[in-house]
Amino acid sequence: MPQHLIRKLGQFTHLSEEDRRALEDATSRKVRIFGAHQDIISEGDAPEHVNLILEGWACRYKQLEDGRRQIISFFLPGDLCDPHVFVLREMDHSIGTITPVRLAEISPDAILDLTDEHPRITRALWWEMLVKVAIQREWTVNLGQRTGLERIGHLLCELFIRLRGVGLTEGDSCLLPVTQVELGDATGLSNVHVNRVLQELRASGLIVLRGKRLTIPDLEALQRVALFNANYLHLDREGWHLDANGPDQPQA
Amino acid sequence: MPQHLIRKLGQFTHLSEEDRRALEDATSRKVRIFGAHQDIISEGDAPEHVNLILEGWACRYKQLEDGRRQIISFFLPGDLCDPHVFVLREMDHSIGTITPVRLAEISPDAILDLTDEHPRITRALWWEMLVKVAIQREWTVNLGQRTGLERIGHLLCELFIRLRGVGLTEGDSCLLPVTQVELGDATGLSNVHVNRVLQELRASGLIVLRGKRLTIPDLEALQRVALFNANYLHLDREGWHLDANGPDQPQA
DNA sequence: CGCCCGCTTGACCCATGTCAACGTCGGTGG
DNA sequence: CCACCGACGTTGACATGGGTCAAGCGGGCG
Numbered sequence: 107m108p109q110h111l112i113r114k115l116g117q118f119t120h121l122s123e124e125d126r127r128a129l130e131d132a133t134s135r136k137v138r139i140f141g142a143h144q145d146i147i148s149e150g151d152a153p154e155h156v157n158l159i160l161e162g163w164a165c166r167y168k169q170l171e172d173g174r175r176q177i178i179s180f181f182l183p184g185d186l187c188d189p190h191v192f193v194l195r196e197m198d199h200s201i202g203t204i205t206p207v208r209l210a211e212i213s214p215d216a217i218l219d220l221t222d223e224h225p226r227i228t229r230a231l232w233w234e235m236l237v238k239v240a241i242q243r244e245w246t247v248n249l250g251q252r253t254g255l256e257r258i259g260h261l262l263c264e265l266f267i268r269l270r271g272v273g274l275t276e277g278d279s280c281l282l283p284v285t286q287v288e289l290g291d292a293t294g295l296s297n298v299h300v301n302r303v304l305q306e307l308r309a310s311g312l313i314v315l316r317g318k319r320l321t322i323p324d325l326e327a328l329q330r331v332a333l334f335n336a337n338y339l340h341l342d343r344e345g346w347h348l349d350a351n352g353p354d355q356p357q358a
Numbered sequence: 359m360p361q362h363l364i365r366k367l368g369q370f371t372h373l374s375e376e377d378r379r380a381l382e383d384a385t386s387r388k389v390r391i392f393g394a395h396q397d398i399i400s401e402g403d404a405p406e407h408v409n410l411i412l413e414g415w416a417c418r419y420k421q422l423e424d425g426r427r428q429i430i431s432f433f434l435p436g437d438l439c440d441p442h443v444f445v446l447r448e449m450d451h452s453i454g455t456i457t458p459v460r461l462a463e464i465s466p467d468a469i470l471d472l473t474d475e476h477p478r479i480t481r482a483l484w485w486e487m488l489v490k491v492a493i494q495r496e497w498t499v500n501l502g503q504r505t506g507l508e509r510i511g512h513l514l515c516e517l518f519i520r521l522r523g524v525g526l527t528e529g530d531s532c533l534l535p536v537t538q539v540e541l542g543d544a545t546g547l548s549n550v551h552v553n554r555v556l557q558e559l560r561a562s563g564l565i566v567l568r569g570k571r572l573t574i575p576d577l578e579a580l581q582r583v584a585l586f587n588a589n590y591l592h593l594d595r596e597g598w599h600l601d602a603n604g605p606d607q608p609q610a
Numbered sequence: 611c612g613c614c615c616g617c618t619t620g621a622c623c624c625a626t627g628t629c630a631a632c633g634t635c636g637g638t639g640g
Numbered sequence: 641c642c643a644c645c646g647a648c649g650t651t652g653a654c655a656t657g658g659g660t661c662a663a664g665c666g667g668g669c670g
Binding site for chain 1: 418422426430445446447448451481494495502543544546590592
């Protein structure tokens with residue numbers, strides 16, 4: 107079931123067969139289905155379990171009193187929503203679906219069991235959490251310093267590379283099931299301006315975007331115009347040096 | 359020594375005398391001094407220890423190739439820089455001082471000892487980390503959705519409340535040792551525009567800012583114009599419900 | 611005493627927002 | 641099977657928040 111999560115964590119460290127089984131076990135107890143544009147948990151609610159996205163896209167967002175809305179981050183398949191929020195009493199933001207979503211609910215206890223018994227999983231979950239925070243920092247830079255064109259380009263690079271990490275790209279293309287309004291909510295731009303920026307990216311051949319399919323013919327070129335540096339995604343098998351079994355452990 | 363940290367964690371949970379001693383012990387091994395505008399650690403470096411700010415202000419920042427700079431967050435006295443970064447191989451951003459800074463270097467091992475032996479400290483550090491991430495999310499909203507006036511107002515509210523949490527306010531005022539350029543780097547505005555916004559806040563009586571001293575005569579009023587909601591700081595003694603000693607434990 | 615850094619102000623400009631209309635496509639019901 | 645509808649995308653005209661450039665100012669420090 108949680109192939110995407112396992113594949114993602116595999117970018118950081120090597121997981122044993124038993125690690126995988128433990129992950130499968132912990133994430134198959136309770137599965138829930140949501141339609142598009144539904145709240146999974148709302149601001150003010152008490153967080154009760156950790157959610158693992160199995161399929162579909164979701165996002166964190168925050169709505170201001172006057173209706174302005176900011177998408178704070180995207181959740182893709184394989185993403186965990188806050189392994190440790192239950193330390194806090196209530197949510198300060200909402201998590202909602204973008205597409206229909208299938209997710210696994212994991213109890214705090216199951217997370218504790220998992221990490222108690224499996225040091226590699228523990229470290230891998232740490233890595234996944236630290237990367238998530240690094241992404242949040244990068245969004246701060248994106249919104250604070252980059253132009254509209256750079257913001258959209260940067261976001262597209264990030265999403266493509268994250269999707270690739272969970273096996274959801276085909277060659278140089280992937281599905282991008284978000285509307286232009288949602289891209290605007292994520293980048294702090296109006297939908298009209300998002301549209302114009304997309305036209306510009308298309309016209310310069312940096313992207314092909316038809317319907318929900320995004321193709322990036324030359325990822326490096328797009329990275330260059332968006333000032334995108336992937337270092338914040340920490341993708342270079344960093345965990346191997348911490349892995350007690352060493353990098354020589356054969357891949358299953 | 360680490361009064362500010364202890365005071366801050368006390369907003370979340372009750373720490374025993376012994377917890378405090380352990381904190382004092384772990385944070386007094388190695389103290390370092392930095393001048394203003396120096397890097398504590400630079401992008402690309404390998405993180406080696408956790409830094410606790412004892413005195414002075416610092417910030418995370420990221421510099422784009424063309425010179426644009428974004429301040430990603432502020433570190434105030436009592437703030438820890440990333441209790442767990444050492445899982446990652448290299449820094450994807452820099453941490454630099456704003457004023458002269460005195461900080462304690464804590465080794466990863468010391469953190470592990472601390473958390474192994476002291477469950478309340480563990481939970482309190484979790485809380486402090488989760489709040490830090492929540493602040494990062496709020497900055498995303500700030501930069502993405504708020505106007506210049508709201509951004510600056512929001513930042514001032516946040517800083518004031520955080521300083522109050524570590525005992526660094528006097529009544530309705532505090533020290534604000536940052537230049538207008540730095541405020542601009544944090545809010546994604548030009549220094550010129552920051553200046554005009556500050557004038558406007560002054561003119562409307564919402565702030566008094568002379569030299570490095572900031573006074574907020576009516577914090578609620580400022581919160582209102584900045585659309586500031588303090589829920590993301592999770593300040594309401596949330597930890598008491600988790601504290602084995604219960605809320606009835608007498609305050610030292 | 612003089613210099614430099616940070617603050618302030620004015621004039622002008624541009625990226626992006628707003629408003630409004632129109633196009634297009636997929637789904638639904640008659 | 642067609643007509644309609646609503647959501648999303650596209651386009652143009654115009655407005656504006658905030659950026660840029662440039663000059664002046666004031667005070668703390670060498």
